[in-house]
Amino acid sequence: MDLEPSRHAPHRPAQLTYEYSLFAPADVTSPRLCRDFVRAVLSTHDRADLVMPAALCTSELVTNVHLHTKGTAMLRIRLSPARFRVSVFDESPDPPMVTRPAGRVVACRGRGLALVQEMADVWGVADERAGRFAKGVWFELGLAS
Numbered sequence: 001m002d003l004e005p006s007r008h009a010p011h012r013p014a015q016l017t018y019e020y021s022l023f024a025p026a027d028v029t030s031p032r033l034c035r036d037f038v039r040a041v042l043s044t045h046d047r048a049d050l051v052m053p054a055a056l057c058t059s060e061l062v063t064n065v066h067l068h069t070k071g072t073a074m075l076r077i078r079l080s081p082a083r084f085r086v087s088v089f090d091e092s093p094d095p096p097m098v099t100r101p102a103g104r105v106v107a108c109r110g111r112g113l114a115l116v117q118e119m120a121d122v123w124g125v126a127d128e129r130a131g132r133f134a135k136g137v138w139f140e141l142g143l144a145s
Contacts, residue, residue, distance in 0.1 A: 017080040018045070024062060024073045031062040034075045038086060041077050050084055050141050053119045057139045060112035061088040064096060064137070074133055085140045087126055089133035095125060096137050113137075 022037050024030035035055045042051050058075070065073040069092040076087040098113040116123050116139050126136030 015081065017078060019079075020077040022075040024065075024075060026066065026069075026071050026073075028066065030066055030073060031059045034062045034073070034088075035059045037075065038077065041079065042084075045079055047079075047084070047143070050143075053141060054084065054086060057116045057119055057123075058086050058088070060116050061086070061137050061139070064088075064112050065090040068092065068094075074131075074136075076136075080143075082143060083140050084143055085138055087136040087138040089126070089136040091132060091134055093134040095135070 018041075020037075020041055022034060024034050035058050038054050038058045039051050042048065042054060062073050062075065065071070065088060069090045071091040074089040076089070078085045078087075096113055098117060113123075120139035121142050123137070123139040126138055
């Protein structure tokens with residue numbers, strides 16, 4: 001019997017679905033906090049290929065909560081063999097709107113959901129409630145490899 005510690009990462013069963021949650025305060029630092037959380041989860045699961053689009057989409061959704069609701073956001077991550085899903089719940093029942101600034105105007109706001117729409121495989125508004133949270137906006141990225 002070999003008692004020496006393994007030099008390899010522990011085996012994770014392929015059929016498991018992992019779920020992580022984080023509550024982010026109504027604060028300007030929340031987008032970064034949530035972005036870093038998503039990066040850490042993906043790094044832990046050896047999915048560096050998803051870090052950039054997942055971090056950007058997460059940041060956009062959490063920024064929308066900070067700008068438009070001024071309340072706490074709840075981030076939920078679900079990672080399964082087939083999909084990576086991030087949901088961002090907030091306290092406002094108002095649906096999000098995709099806007100695109102007209103023409104060549106340089107705008108500081110209004111592109112968040114359009115970026116999510118372009119980068120994610122799919123996105124939408126959750127029809128589930130999560131405690132005090134009135135809605136959730138989510139995106140998914142495929143796990144083809």
